[in-house]
Amino acid sequence: MLLVLLSLALLLAGSALALLLARNPGRAQDAGAYYAVAASLAGLVPAVRVLLTGETETLALPWSVPLGSLSFNLDPLAAFFLVPVFLLTGLAAVYGADYLKGYAGKKPLGLAWAAFNVLTAAMVLVLTAANAVLFMVGWELMAAASFLLVLFEHEREQSRRAAFLYISAGGVGALLLLAAFALLGRSSASLDFALFSAPAGAAASAVFLLGLFGFGLKAGFVPLHVWLPEAHPAAPSQVSAVMSGVMIKTGIYGLIRLLGFLPVWEEWWGWTLLAAGAASCLIGALFSLAQHELKRVLAYSSIENIGIIVMALGLGVVASINGSPVMAGLAFAGALLHVLNHSLFKGLLFMGAGAVLHGAGTAELEALGGLGKRMPRTAAFFLAGAASACALPPFNGFAGEFLIYLGAFKALGQPGPAGLAGVIAGLSLAAAGALAAAAFSRAAGTAFLGEPRTEMAARAHEAGPLMLFSMGALALLCLLSGLAGPFLLLPVGTASAAAFGLPPALAAAASAAQPLAGVAAGFLVLLAMIAFGAVKRKVFLRGKTPAQGLTWDCGYAAPTARMQYGASSFAQPLTDFFQPVLRKIGQYPVITEYFPARASFSREAQAVFYNSVYRPVAVRIRDLAYRFSWIQHGRLQLYILYIVVTLILLLLWKL
Amino acid sequence: MEIVKPLLQFLAAALLAPLLPGVINRVKAFFAGRKGRPLLQLYYDLAKLLRKTPVYSRTTTWVFRAGPLLGAAALVTALALLPFAGRPSFLSFDGDFIFLLYLLGLARFATVLAALDTGSAFEGMGASREMQFAVFAEPAFFMGLASLARVTGQTSLAGMFGALTGGTWSTAAPVLALLTASFFLVLLAENSRVPADDPDTHLELTMIHEVMVLDHSGPDLAYILYGAALKLWLFAALIGSTVLPRHSGSWAGDSALFLLMMFGLAAAVGVVESVIARLRLTKVPYMLITAFAFSALALIFQMGR
Numbered sequence: 001m002l003l004v005l006l007s008l009a010l011l012l013a014g015s016a017l018a019l020l021l022a023r024n025p026g027r028a029q030d031a032g033a034y035y036a037v038a039a040s041l042a043g044l045v046p047a048v049r050v051l052l053t054g055e056t057e058t059l060a061l062p063w064s065v066p067l068g069s070l071s072f073n074l075d076p077l078a079a080f081f082l083v084p085v086f087l088l089t090g091l092a093a094v095y096g097a098d099y100l101k102g103y104a105g106k107k108p109l110g111l112a113w114a115a116f117n118v119l120t121a122a123m124v125l126v127l128t129a130a131n132a133v134l135f136m137v138g139w140e141l142m143a144a145a146s147f148l149l150v151l152f153e154h155e156r157e158q159s160r161r162a163a164f165l166y167i168s169a170g171g172v173g174a175l176l177l178l179a180a181f182a183l184l185g186r187s188s189a190s191l192d193f194a195l196f197s198a199p200a201g202a203a204a205s206a207v208f209l210l211g212l213f214g215f216g217l218k219a220g221f222v223p224l225h226v227w228l229p230e231a232h233p234a235a236p237s238q239v240s241a242v243m244s245g246v247m248i249k250t251g252i253y254g255l256i257r258l259l260g261f262l263p264v265w266e267e268w269w270g271w272t273l274l275a276a277g278a279a280s281c282l283i284g285a286l287f288s289l290a291q292h293e294l295k296r297v298l299a300y301s302s303i304e305n306i307g308i309i310v311m312a313l314g315l316g317v318v319a320s321i322n323g324s325p326v327m328a329g330l331a332f333a334g335a336l337l338h339v340l341n342h343s344l345f346k347g348l349l350f351m352g353a354g355a356v357l358h359g360a361g362t363a364e365l366e367a368l369g370g371l372g373k374r375m376p377r378t379a380a381f382f383l384a385g386a387a388s389a390c391a392l393p394p395f396n397g398f399a400g401e402f403l404i405y406l407g408a409f410k411a412l413g414q415p416g417p418a419g420l421a422g423v424i425a426g427l428s429l430a431a432a433g434a435l436a437a438a439a440f441s442r443a444a445g446t447a448f449l450g451e452p453r454t455e456m457a458a459r460a461h462e463a464g465p466l467m468l469f470s471m472g473a474l475a476l477l478c479l480l481s482g483l484a485g486p487f488l489l490l491p492v493g494t495a496s497a498a499a500f501g502l503p504p505a506l507a508a509a510a511s512a513a514q515p516l517a518g519v520a521a522g523f524l525v526l527l528a529m530i531a532f533g534a535v536k537r538k539v540f541l542r543g544k545t546p547a548q549g550l551t552w553d554c555g556y557a558a559p560t561a562r563m564q565y566g567a568s569s570f571a572q573p574l575t576d577f578f579q580p581v582l583r584k585i586g587q588y589p590v591i592t593e594y595f596p597a598r599a600s601f602s603r604e605a606q607a608v609f610y611n612s613v614y615r616p617v618a619v620r621i622r623d624l625a626y627r628f629s630w631i632q633h634g635r636l637q638l639y640i641l642y643i644v645v646t647l648i649l650l651l652l653w654k655l
Numbered sequence: 656m657e658i659v660k661p662l663l664q665f666l667a668a669a670l671l672a673p674l675l676p677g678v679i680n681r682v683k684a685f686f687a688g689r690k691g692r693p694l695l696q697l698y699y700d701l702a703k704l705l706r707k708t709p710v711y712s713r714t715t716t717w718v719f720r721a722g723p724l725l726g727a728a729a730l731v732t733a734l735a736l737l738p739f740a741g742r743p744s745f746l747s748f749d750g751d752f753i754f755l756l757y758l759l760g761l762a763r764f765a766t767v768l769a770a771l772d773t774g775s776a777f778e779g780m781g782a783s784r785e786m787q788f789a790v791f792a793e794p795a796f797f798m799g800l801a802s803l804a805r806v807t808g809q810t811s812l813a814g815m816f817g818a819l820t821g822g823t824w825s826t827a828a829p830v831l832a833l834l835t836a837s838f839f840l841v842l843l844a845e846n847s848r849v850p851a852d853d854p855d856t857h858l859e860l861t862m863i864h865e866v867m868v869l870d871h872s873g874p875d876l877a878y879i880l881y882g883a884a885l886k887l888w889l890f891a892a893l894i895g896s897t898v899l900p901r902h903s904g905s906w907a908g909d910s911a912l913f914l915l916m917m918f919g920l921a922a923a924v925g926v927v928e929s930v931i932a933r934l935r936l937t938k939v940p941y942m943l944i945t946a947f948a949f950s951a952l953a954l955i956f957q958m959g960r
Contacts, residue, residue: 445782534724540705540874565776
């Protein structure tokens with residue numbers, strides 16, 4: 001536990017130093033990055049130790065905030081979320097040291113590094129806080145620090161809009177959480193997590209709903225996701241990696257903790273989670289297929305993966321209420337494993353997208369192409385991440401989804417609601433998987449393969465050594481954690497036991513051990529087959545010099561890059577089919593003459609939810625708020641009067 | 656002996672798979688009144704291609720060379736999971752069919768990326784179509800497996816097909832019949848057969864699977880052709896094991912019957928190709944949605960029983 005405090009101290013010191021050295025961007029970068037890496041190394045030790053031993057470490061320090069206590073709690077669940085936080089922020093800092101170099105002198109790098117380290121510290125605080133007040137402090141700090149980072153390129157209107165949307169979502173979420181904690185605190189007369197005793201009946205459901213929306217606004221599942229695809233791409237790439245990889249997981253952590261605070265679950269909670277998760281994974285995958293910018297593709301894919309996790313939680317709740325603890329345990333274990341795996345591959349993918357942005361100057365898919373030749377290592381790492389994101393063997397994305405599938409199929413054999421929940425979960429997973437495969441083959445294919453579509457792509461250069469190091473490390477972790485599935489069951493089991501109670505978690509871990517070992521054996525067979533096939537191919541090709549030629553294009557001998565299939569054309573059959581959901585706007589050329597000379601075509605993905613749900617509501621609220629604008633007149637004296645009146649009223653109420 | 660049998664089964668499947676396209680072609684030739692290609696044509700083709708020197712487009716990278724290799728390796732691994740005549744293979748565990756599903760996904764992903772690596776408009780078109788149909792085929796296939804799991808109460812391939820007996824057919828005939836129909840439709844679409852795709856077509860614009868592999872040559876093409884034969888074997892084996900649950904205790908007898916069933920299925924594919932015209936491309940999703948509806952109905956029947 002002391003090492004966690006040390007890592008917190010290192011992070012804060014790093015931020016302070018980065019701010020102090022802000023005049024000298026190079027040294028500010030060094031300070032920020034070195035301290036972040038040191039903090040993550042220091043923090044990984046206790047997190048891994050708690051996961052392996054299963055023993056909770058606690059620490060309480062004196063603090064004089066009313067209702068608050070400076071108490072920390074590092075149980076296996078918190079440790080399980082801390083490991084990816086430390087892994088990813090450490091690697092992101094290494095990556096950032098290279099990535100941000102180009103911004104020196106143009107952007108306040110000292111501030112960026114300070115915000116980055118505060119963001120990490122806030123996440124650590126959120127995950128280890130044992131008191132609601134401390135938790136909320138961390139929560140708001142996290143929102144504020146990431147808000148600054150989303151505004152990194154504040155000269156772009158899009159970034160400012162994204163940041164505004166982001167801070168609004170964060171504010172609403174925090175308000176809801178305050179209400180949830182207030183309700184919990186009222187029924188237990190304390191705001192310490194350990195002393196929370198759940199309210200009964202309708203109050204419990206109220207707490208659940210408040211928490212669901214509050215944490216959901218951070219996690220970003222449908223329909224609370226509108227800010228995510230705007231905010232995540234706007235931040236610098238290593239921050240996008242951290243935000244999508246681990247920060248949104250604090251919402252999942254909150255949901256799991258919340259389920260822990262409420263020992264008696266209602267069945268409809270499970271169905272709500274299941275429905276939101278299923279909608280989220282399908283819609284996220286579908287929209288990621290329709291995006292034209294690499295980082296937006298990845299942001300929507302995060303919505304999909306958060307959906308998978310939430311759906312698994314819902315399946316677990318439904319299954320456990322209907323007397324299927326083992327299935328519930330499998331679903332919970334799958335959700336947790338996917339939390340870890342998603343943070344690794346999504347971190348890798350965002351860093352890859354950053355490398356593209358860095359090397360080619362744009363991440364618009366239609367402007368890229370052929371980067372595989374110009375940045376071969378980045379291409380290889382990105383493809384590994386893409387394969388993980390599609391849950392393809394032998395990478396890690398498969399392991400977590402496999403456990404969820406297994407839970408779904410076990411539930412299928414049960415009579416009643418558990419069976420139905422199993423069908424919904426499995427089917428959504430299968431459909432989302434196929435859509436994700438389409439989305440990622442499209443994104444990777446148009447960016448890295450074929451011929452460059454523009455001059456910018458043709459002149460792209462490979463990422464710097466530190467960026468390559470971070471991406472390579474994550475790609476390796478994606479492969480290894482895929483193979484190590486059976487060994488990850490122990491930490492997953494202890495974390496799940498800490499969250500949901502001992503017996504089901506252990507039973508699930510026991511029943512998952514053999515299948516996961518089978519999967520790992522299958523991965524090894526696959527790797528052996530690949531190796532065998534590669535060796536055989538070498539033998540067949542021995543002594544032969546393959547000829548070089550043109551790509552076969554129906555006999556046409558002068559192909560140009562413009563004839564290639566683009567990202568829009570690749571997605572068109574599917575986006576047309578799902579047009580009622582996607583509502584893409586654009587225009588096709590209409591041919592009226594016999595020899596048409598010019599034609600133009602445009603196609604644009606829309607933020608459907610924002611436009612058709614949130615904007616009308618936001619407009620209403622704004623109109624309503626204008627009626628009260630007379631309160632805000634800008635006269636300082638009257639503001640002071642407001643404060644005095646409020647204080648007097650509070651005093652009278654307390655008397 | 657018990658250790659040898661699964662390996663024998665695996666080898667038999669791996670060696671006999673290229674025979675299936677041969678059977679299909681013979682049936683089609685019979686219907687067309689042609690003499691047709693020899694039954695073993697694919698073996699000759701493979702032997703020839705393995706000796707050839709490939710040609711690579713200047714546009715391509717290692718992804719293009721790795722595609723066929725990954726595809727074939729994924730399918731061979733999938734074959735190692737597949738029960739043979741209702742008996743488990745050497746790689747069998749709870750939930751192995753999920754692994755199988757994603758191995759097929761890996762093969763598809765590798766093929767699609769290799770196609771996009773050529774920078775050709777036609778191969779991109781094929782890749783796009785392949786991914787489009789997969790979005791409809793995968794839920795159909797998943798639903799089919801789900802109802803099979805529900806019928807047998809098992810969650811591994813060997814368990815499901817081991818628990819399936821002649822008795823199951825007499826109690827749950829509608830479920831199994833719907834399942835078989837659904838699997839057969841998925842087989843046709845996934846293996847680029849008529850009415851979803853025409854393996855003998857000559858126009859690049861209308862191709863789906865064939866157009867993705869236009870640029871491959873030599874050993875790479877051999878890997879692709881072999882992988883395609885394995886994929887056909889895989890789907891046929893799933894259907895074969897559903898239609899023909901094992902009844903006798905004799906390994907040799909069951910295996911012989913199973914092999915007969917496989918060739919019978921190949922012949923059925925040949926008949927379908929001979930008597931049905933190809934669907935318009937835009938109609939293929941409807942065919943797959945029909946397959947999905949069949950397997951969903953099967954599951955509903957089973958859950959209502």
